[in-house]
Amino acid sequence: MLSKHLNPETLIRESKDKPRHHHMVGTDPTRIPHPYNARYGTSSIPKFHIPSKGMNADAAYELIHSELALDGSPVLNLASFINTWMPDPSTKLVTENLSKNLVDQDEYPMTNAIHTRCVSILANLWHAPSADQAIGTATTGSSEAIELGGLAMKRLWQERRKTAGKSIHEPGPNIVMGANAQVALEKFARYFEVECRLVPVTVESKYRLDPKKAMEHVDENTIGVYVILGSTYTGHYEPVKDMSDLLDEYENNTGHYVPIHVDAASGGFIAPFAHPKLVWDFKLPRVVSINTSGHKYGLAYVGIGWVVWRSKAYLPKDLIFELHYLGSVEYSFSLNFSRPAHPVISQYFSLVHLGFEGYRAVALADLKNARLLSRALERTGWYTVLSDIHRHKSEMSKSAHVITGVDEENPEVMSCL
Structure with missing residues (x-):
């Protein structure tokens, strides 16, 4: 992934408010506060330069962990087609x-x-x-x-x-x-x-x-x-x-x-x-x-x-x-x-844990869920689903026609083509 270098001085200078009360002092956006070394710590580290002095591992972990908490949950990410879970032995x-x-x-x-x-x-x-x-x-x-x-x-x-x-x-x-x-x-x-x-x-x-x-x-x-x-x-x-x-x-x-x-x-x-x-x-x-x-x-x-x-x-x-x-x-x-x-x-x-039967079970479950979602979307009357996963092969000529009552465990009767 390409990332553009940020010049913090220029960025902050262009983004600053022009306060009416000059005695009001805010935090420096080019630095990250980190109260993790001590309960009442007030020190900070620069965002865009390597710190002159480091911090202990636990404090570094808490600092980064807190920032990453603002990320979305991978389990809710349906956009990038990425597997987000494996059994604990695999993680080990x-x-x-x-x-x-x-x-x-x-x-x-x-x-x-x-x-x-x-x-x-x-x-x-x-x-x-x-x-x-x-x-x-x-x-x-x-x-x-x-x-x-x-x-x-x-x-x-x-x-x-x-x-x-x-x-x-x-x-x-x-x-x-x-x-x-x-x-x-x-x-x-x-x-x-x-x-x-x-x-x-x-x-x-x-x-x-x-x-x-x-x-x-x-x-x-x-x-x-x-x-x-x-x-x-x-x-x-x-x-x-x-x-x-x-x-x-x-x-x-x-x-x-x-x-x-x-x-x-x-x-x-x-x-x-x-x-x-x-x-x-x-x-x-x-x-x-x-x-x-x-x-x-x-x-x-x-x-x-x-x-x-x-x-x-x-x-x-x-x-x-x-x-x-x-x-x-x-x-x-x-x-x-x-x-x-x-x-x-x-x-x-995954190959040895799931085997052929396991992969087949997962694939059939995924396709079944896709059919369910497709039918539900079309039945709202608001959407026409462009994929054909929920359509019976013999009914492909009927645009947006939803077929139910087929064998859900036999994907050969459903369209993927």
Whole structure:
């Protein structure tokens, strides 16, 4: 998150009242009062400069604790899709491993083994052709994972262009995605100098990517198509298979290969459990990589995402760094280096604690609650819900028509598409 530097002198000078009574003296807004060192303490510390002298740990805790009390409660935050609770044993594991650095594989071999297990679990869950050929990594979240997936597609496109003796600069690479894409997808295009081709979404497309319209934006310079499994705005699954079929046809007609990266930030931990018949993952050969968020429906604490490639062939070797200075040879593909190990550990805890049945139960409960809220909102007469989670598949043509009395435990009869 970017933060602008504040000049406290300028800020306070511009914000001061002009008191009529000059004998009235107020507190200095550039300082924080802290009466925690003593019952009647009146000293303060600067807000925007490091204090010349410190304070004891208990006083520092109380000072910061009191300020943070003004934050909202994470349990009430429905805007950022973050898991906010885990069982006490998981929290204990996190606390025990706060100081571990995930990148130091020699020093923490079992942590690295747990990381590898998580990648394998996801590769199997998403039907990688051969789990021992799939490759993946933990990230700080699904945003970093999306960017890594896009970067791999860009590099492979460059390699194909060079092999064909074509320029990689004129007119340059582009990537196709729906206009409903989350900001991380657009960040990839801007940060890594790829033209972002946004496909307009409409009522008819259910506010998601329309594969036929997407094909109007595809050409020989398209590095790939981002397809979203669980739109940020409405929760819709975009039609991955339809997009794949059209790209198959396009390649047959033109010879131009365009892969798919599935942004399953939300759906990656929902679809396998609640909609197992849906074809969206590595079952489709054109899907070369998938990302998900562990700290959303993966039910881990914040700070964990994942990206998995169907095989090593889709992760260019020159993007992988070979490291020697931590001991033995280590391999890394990430946008940073040091990172905490505890998010990976909390993810593994949820995987072994909940198992398939547990994740399915949570997914079905979440979808049931979503249907309840959607129906209740529409029955007020004040809202039309744009998502279709509460609508029966056979009734999709009836706009805003609410169907009740269906099997709530069978999400296959409800619409997610």
